[in-house]
Amino acid sequence: MARTSSNLLRMVFVAFLALALVVTGTAVIANSSAGSPSTSSPTTSDTRNVLISGSLTTQVQRSGDNLTFDLRGATSLAYPYVTLFPFTFSGSNDTVLGGRVIGQEPRSWTWDNFAANLNGHGTAYYMRGDGIVFDHTHARNTFDCIQPRPSAGSRSTYRVQGARCYYTRDDAIEADEAMVGVVRNSVFYPHMGLSLEQGGYIRVRNSKFIFLAMPDARASDGYGHSRMFKFPTVGRYKLRNDLICYHETPLGSTWKAWPTNAIFIDVTWVLGPGFSGHFDGRTPPGVRLSHDWSLCQV
Numbered sequence: 453m454a455r456t457s458s459n460l461l462r463m464v465f466v467a468f469l470a471l472a473l474v475v476t477g478t479a480v481i482a483n484s485s486a487g488s489p490s491t492s493s494p495t496t497s498d499t500r501n502v503l504i505s506g507s508l509t510t511q512v513q514r515s516g517d518n519l520t521f522d523l524r525g526a527t528s529l530a531y532p533y534v535t536l537f538p539f540t541f542s543g544s545n546d547t548v549l550g551g552r553v554i555g556q557e558p559r560s561w562t563w564d565n566f567a568a569n570l571n572g573h574g575t576a577y578y579m580r581g582d583g584i585v586f587d588h589t590h591a592r593n594t595f596d597c598i599q600p601r602p603s604a605g606s607r608s609t610y611r612v613q614g615a616r617c618y619y620t621r622d623d624a625i626e627a628d629e630a631m632v633g634v635v636r637n638s639v640f641y642p643h644m645g646l647s648l649e650q651g652g653y654i655r656v657r658n659s660k661f662i663f664l665a666m667p668d669a670r671a672s673d674g675y676g677h678s679r680m681f682k683f684p685t686v687g688r689y690k691l692r693n694d695l696i697c698y699h700e701t702p703l704g705s706t707w708k709a710w711p712t713n714a715i716f717i718d719v720t721w722v723l724g725p726g727f728s729g730h731f732d733g734r735t736p737p738g739v740r741l742s743h744d745w746s747l748c749q750v
Contacts, residue, residue, distance in 0.1 A: 523551030536574030555593035648687030679707035697748035700726025
């Protein structure tokens with residue numbers, strides 16, 4: 453009887469400890485590798501809401517379907533010295549809710565520093581799946597901000613809503629494998645805007661892209677920014693009620709070309725105090741060019 457009671461107490465203690473770890477967020481599956489995100493991370497339990505919280509210094513990897521990864525109480529400080537992918541998820545019909553990533557590399561790093569030190573790599577939020585949602589995710593001082601990846605080919609879908617990405621050193625949204633995406637009610641301060649390297653379709657609505665000069669060795673004064681569309685001849689775009697601000701002339705010449713396949717509705721494009729030059733061809737219907745930088749003081 454004593455042995456049975458002891459075993460029962462031990463089982464209760466183990467169950468209580470497991471529950472405490474989940475509640476405090478210390479049960480996060482961590483991977484300190486600075487390489488590519490894992491596509492085979494352990495599957496979570498059947499719990500629909502996965503709570504992850506605290507100040508995190510290791511990589512978070514989770515997978516499973518029909519889950520909400522609740523990061524509203526989580527701040528990651530793991531980028532880029534511990535991992536280049538601080539929040540990594542995979543699954544179908546999953547939502548990443550909230551979260552903060554604060555990059556620890558010097559703000560004085562140029563784009564070339566990222567290429568040399570990190571192989572031009574990394575993102576605050578990475579998720580591979582279909583029907584995936586990035587909901588009110590925040591990041592500051594990372595290479596890319598949000599990277600969706602498909603699990604069901606080019607018909608895979610993603611949605612970004614309420615994102616806030618500050619001082620993003622490369623792409624705001626890097627969807628380089630073809631997908632169908634929607635971006636709504638978000639604010640970005642990127643070096644580069646949208647990247648659809650392999651095509652796909654993206655709709656952007658009620659969002660702001662404020663391009664500010666960042667350290668870049670390609671600029672004559674050492675500071676510059678790039679453009680809204682990384683691959684203007686690839687992919688399809690529909691922008692509605694959006695604000696795009698170029699503080700100065702984007703680096704290179706690709707910025708001059710309007711996207712080959714794009715629809716604009718009520719889009720305001722502000723050319724700031726450091727801008728000179730002109731776009732190629734006529735301004736597309738639905739785009740209004742402005743020099744009123746006050747519109748960009750978000």
